[in-house]
Amino acid sequence: MDVDAVVIGAGFAGLYMLHELRARGFSARVLEAGSDVGGTWYWNRYPGARCDIESVDYSYSFSESLQQEWEWSERYSAQPEILRYLSHVADRFDLRRDITFDARVTAAHFDEGAACWTVHAPGLPPLVSRFCIMATGCLSVPQVPALPGLGDFHGPVHHTGNWPESDVDFSGRAVGVIGTGSSGIQSIPVIARQAARLTVFQRTPNFSVPAFNGPLDPDEFREVKARYRERREANRASSGGVDRATNEQNTFDVDEDQRLHEFESRWGRGGFHLLGSYADIMVDQRANDEVAEFVRGKIREVVHDPATAEALLPRGHPLGSKRVCVDTGYFEAYNQDHVTLVDLRRSPLETITARGVRAGGVEHELDSLVLATGFDAMTGALDRIDVRGRDGCELAEAWSGGPATYLGLGVAGFPNMFVLAGPGSPSVLTNMVTSIEQHVQWTAGCVDHLRRNGYRSIEATEQAQHDWVEHVRELAAETLFPKAASWYLGANVPGKQQVFMPYVGGLDLYEETCDAVAANDYRGFDLK
């Protein structure tokens, strides 16, 4: 055995997992495909990349001194600052000596006789460990659509999720952006400031709320730090991993004036606060229509040209059923003469040409192309590793009908493998960092339990996994989430099995469930 645990990925999850394992006296090695720490914040360097959760919450809580000493400069941090933070964490806790960079894991195989994993990355000797911990991220495999002619385009093409480290200069250039999800919506206003011309190709308009970002007020930050522990506890005890003081009332418990007042006041606070307006927004279509119409009204107010405004209005999916975007000047960007919206529903994208993009019979000439086209989410990274469990069973095969996990943490047939913040857990529906901390602590506690009690392996039972998958599906079916063709469902990747992947029950309830499982001698897992 080379180490007790191999951790795959050195983003928020992998870094903390390493720290927590070490703290409990386990040896571990992290294998990271990138050349440095950061995970999603290492790869997503596109202009405007920024967190959509406030930095004081989108950060680790596990170390009081870390959270006291770190200074965030803005309410919503930009990618370079988050990357600096993660780099600081790696140095401060001396994590780098147990991380191998430029190590893209291609295979992980379980040996039942020895109850251990062998993990392969090209150019490195295979690593043998008792545990294999997947910290591979939910949004780490860029999805490049099969656009005809893409290879013929004469200029540079960049995907937001795999942005070059060197500066990309759009000054004086005609730039095209395909995609209007969070990545597109963040990058468009920033690219518009540089480019001579910007053409946005939009297939589905999205709901976006302003961040009202700005420098963090030092007094406010001091106040946060003085009560950080309580704030973190409230986040952890909330359903979304960040305490937004969700209104317990339902939308139609109040009259229209009161409703509008609530929407306005939450809108004014910026970001996801609007989502906490009423308790029934994600379960009652009529309630959702109210808040959706409020947002559409805001878009109409901002965008001067009525035809452009109309094309930007999100319709046909409930607000929140696709991740709501948090922007800085997105809709305002369309008021500039050099920014053009092409509505692909009216003018379908026909082909990429050598000179640009042809849509609805018109060729839009471009110098550079940006693909803000999303990710093979939640399962993409794991599907790309040849993971084999007991009896050589393949994870990609086991998940061909959609990912099946127990608690999102364990997979039947794959003993001693843990998945951090992946499918079947609240993960992407919450503040990821809060969810990651919960998963890391549970996993470390589990591994500790196995060692203390002399167990060599742990594996989710088929029955427990089946019941959990059903439970996750049933909960989602009670909400509006499955009504959108979203990446939560895998709908953005042609041929991917469409299953609603995250657990919608909330982090608070989820953590109670995980803790009850642990307290009952890991009920639903086989310990050997």
Ligand code: NAP
């Ligand atoms: P996304 O939400 O999946 O958006 C992809 C966009 O590309 C959509 O507008 C999609 O249109 C479009 N698209 C895909 N294929 C296309 C094609 N063949 N032709 C035309 N348009 C096409 O991806 P994302 O914006 O990268 O965001 C993914 C997730 O990452 C977010 O939901 C969020 O969770 C996370 N994220 C977070 C932040 C943040 O913290 N601030 C920033 C960026 C991303 P359709 O909708 O019609 O498919």
